[in-house]
Structures are given as C-alpha cells and as structure tokens.
Amino acid sequence: MQSEADALAQRLLNYAAEIIRVITKARKAIVAGYVYNQLIRAATSAGANYEEACGAESRADFIHKMQLVLKELKESNYWLKLIIRAELIPGSEIEKLLEEAKELSRIFAKAVLTAKSNIK
Numbered sequence: 001m002q003s004e005a006d007a008l009a010q011r012l013l014n015y016a017a018e019i020i021r022v023i024t025k026a027r028k029a030i031v032a033g034y035v036y037n038q039l040i041r042a043a044t045s046a047g048a049n050y051e052e053a054c055g056a057e058s059r060a061d062f063i064h065k066m067q068l069v070l071k072e073l074k075e076s077n078y079w080l081k082l083i084i085r086a087e088l089i090p091g092s093e094i095e096k097l098l099e100e101a102k103e104l105s106r107i108f109a110k111a112v113l114t115a116k117s118n119i120k
Contacts, residue, residue, distance in 0.1 A: 005054055008107065012047035012069075015100050019043040019076070022094055032088045039079035046072040046104070063115045070108040077101040 002010075020043075023036045049068040056062035080098045084091040 008104075009047065009050055009054070011100070011104065012050050015076075015097070015104065016040075016043040016047050018097060018100075022089065022097065032083075032086075035079060035082060035086070035088065039076060039083070042072045042075040042079060046076065059115065059119060063112060063119075066108060066112045066115060070105060070112060073101055073105045073108060077105065 019039060023040055046069050049065050049072060053062050053065035053069065056065055077098065080094055080101060083089050083094060084098075
C-alpha cells in the first residue's frame with residue numbers, strides 16, 4: 001500500500017518527467033530555450049524539494065521546504081501559461097500539465113497551512 005507522501009512524490013516525479021518529454025519534443029525554437037529551461041528547472045526542483053521536506057530536521061525546516069515546493073509549482077504554472085500565450089507549444093499539448101501544476105499547488109498550499117497551524 002502506497003502512503004500519501006509516496007503518492008505525492010510519484011506525482012511530482014511524473015509531472016517533471018512529462019515536462020521533460022513535452023519540452024524535448026518541442027525544442028525546435030532556439031529562442032524558446034530559455035523558457036523551456038526555466039520550466040524544466042522549476043518542475044524538477046518541486047520534486048527534489050519535496051523529497052527534502054520528507055526528511056526535514058524540524059517542523060520549521062519542513063514548512064520551509066514545503067513552501068519551496070509550492071513556489072516551484074507556481075513558477076512552473078507561470079512558464080506553462082507563458083508557453084501557451086507565446087504559442088511555443090499548442091495549449092492542447094500542455095493543458096493536462098497546467099491542470100496538474102494547479103492541483104499540486106492547491107495540495108501543497110493546504111499542506112503548508114496545516115503545518116503552520118499545527119505549530120501553535
């Protein structure tokens with residue numbers, strides 16, 4: 001039976017892997033390289049920071065690392081919207097990724113709020 005933490009870690013890993021697959025297919029325009037690199041950096045960082053949060057040394061360390069996960073997911077969301085707006089990749093190809101970024105952001109925002117409320 002997979003724990004909730006393991007399930008979230010797998011979702012973040014799948015999200016980053018799918019970002020890499022989509023970008024690899026679309027990496028035709030040199031001008032878009034910066035945007036693609038930023039997206040890959042943010043998407044992969046979310047999962048790495050979550051893994052660090054799972055091994056946090058204190059509640060404050062856990063909250064800090066979970067906030068980093070949330071920050072990177074929000075940044076991923078921005079780059080995905082920019083890719084659609086700039087028509088670098090058809091929106092239909094990345095709508096699912098955009099929805100996953102939004103859903104993961106909601107999950108981690110709630111987790112941060114819950115962790116902060118448990119400090120008192």
